[in-house]
Amino acid sequence: MANPVAARQAAAPRAPARPTIDPYPALARAALLLAWAPGFGLGLYLLLGIVLQWDVGAGWLPLGQAHGHAQVFGFTALFILAVGTVLFPRFLSAPLTRPRQARLGGILIAVGVGLRFLLQPLEAGLTRGVGLVLAAALELVGAGLFAHATLGVARASIQPWAAWRRALALGLGSLVLGYLLNLAASLELAGGRAIVSPALDEALLHLGIWGFIVPVTLAVGLKIFPQFLLLRPPRARLFGPAIVAYGIGMALVVAGWLVQGWRPELIAEARWLRLGGWSTQTAALLLHTFALRLFEPAARRSGMPHITNPTRLWFRLAFGWLLVAVALGAFFAARESTTGSAVGFVEASAQRHALTMGYLLPLLVGMAGRILPGFSGEMTRRPRVLAGMVWLLLVGATLRVGGQLLGGYVGLAGMLTALGGTLAFLGFAWFAWLLWPTLGRKPGAVPPARGDRDGV
C-alpha cells in the first residue's frame, strides 16, 4: 500500500526557487499606513477632542466606528496576516506558494478599510452608500483571496493537527465571518444610517477582537512562548479543551448580540446568552493560562537573561490584561443579566481597550522585537529602545483604561485617560517609525518552536 505521507508530500505544491518574504513587507506597510491615519491618529484626535472639549461635531460617533473598524479589521488584521506569512510556513514546514495572490488580497482589504474611513463620516447619499458597500465587498473579496492563497500551506503540511492550529483556524474563521457580517453592517450604513446599529456593531467587534485577535495570538504564543520564555513543560492536554470551550463562549456572545439586534423583544434571553458566553470565555482563558504555565517560575536560568527576562515580564503583564479584559466582560454581562442595567458606553470602551491596548499592543511590539525579519536584529542591538516602546504601551493602557473606569472623560480621570491615549500613541508611533525601514530585509532567525514536540 502507498505511503500516505509520501503521497501527500509528492502532491504538495513546489516551493519557490528562491526564499522570499513576499508578501510580508507590502502587507505590513499597508497595516502601518492604516494605523497612522484612521487607527491611532484618529483615535487620539477623538479622545483628546472629547476630554479637552474640542468641537468635533456630530461626526464623533461615525469617526469612532471608522477608527474601531480600521484598527481591528484593517491594521491588526493586516499586521497579523503579514507576520503570519513569515511565521506559519515555518511552523508548518510548508511553503507559501501564492504570495502574489496573498498580497493582492491584503491590498484589497486595505483599500476597503481606507474607503470605509473616508466615506462613513459623510452625509447620507448615493455615492456614500455605493462606496460603503463597495468597501465592504473589497474587504470580503480580499479576505477570500488571502485565505485561498494561504490554505495551501496548511494542506501541504504534514505536521500533526495540534492545538495551536485549532486556535489559528478559529481565529482566521472568525475574521472571515467578521468581513461577511461587515457587509451586512455596511448595507445598514448604505441605507442612510450614520453608524452601524449598536447590537450588530458589538457582534462584529466581538468576532474581530475576541474571535480573531485573541485565538490567533494564543496560537502564536503556543508555538513560541514555551521555548522562548523558558517555561516549564506545558500541561499540553488542556489546550485542546480550552480552545474548544473558548470558541463556544465567543460564539455565544456573538449570538447574544445578533439575537438582540434582530428580535429586540428577546433582550433578556440575549443577555443570558452573553453571560454564558463571557463566563465560558473566562474559564477557558484561565485554563489556557494554567496549561501554558506562563506565571510559574522559569524552567531554568536563561543564557541570555537580558533578552528572556524582560520579555517574560512584558508577556506576563500582557496576559494579565487579557484576563482583566475578559473578567470585565463577564462582570458587565453578569450585572446586565441580574440588574437589567446595560453596559455604559465608557465601560464598553474601557473593556475593549483593556484588551486591545493592554494585551494586544505590548504583545505585538514585544514579539515583533524578537522575531520579525530585520527588526528583531536591530532591537537586539538596542534593547532599551524596545523596552521603552513596550513600557509606553503598558503604562498608556493602564492610564487610559484606569481613567475610563474611574470617571470617563471628565475631570482628573479624563486627564489620565487622555494622557494614557497619548503615551500609547507615542509608543506605537515610535515602533512604526523604526519598523518601516526594516521591512523588506531578508528573514532573520525565528526562534525554534517546540510546540509539536510537546503536542501543543
Ligand code: HEM
Ligand atoms: C492610542 C491608542 C488608541 C486611542 C487613543 C483610541 C481611541 C478611541 C476612541 C476615542 C474611541 C471612541 C470611543 C469608544 O467607542 O471607545 C475608540 C473606539 C474604538 N477603538 Fe480605539 N483607540 C486606541 C487604540 C485602539 C486599538 C489598538 C484598537 C484595536 C486594535 C482599538 C479599537 C477600537 C474599537 C473596536 C472601538 C469601538 C468602535 C465602535 O464603537 O464601533 N483602539 N478608540
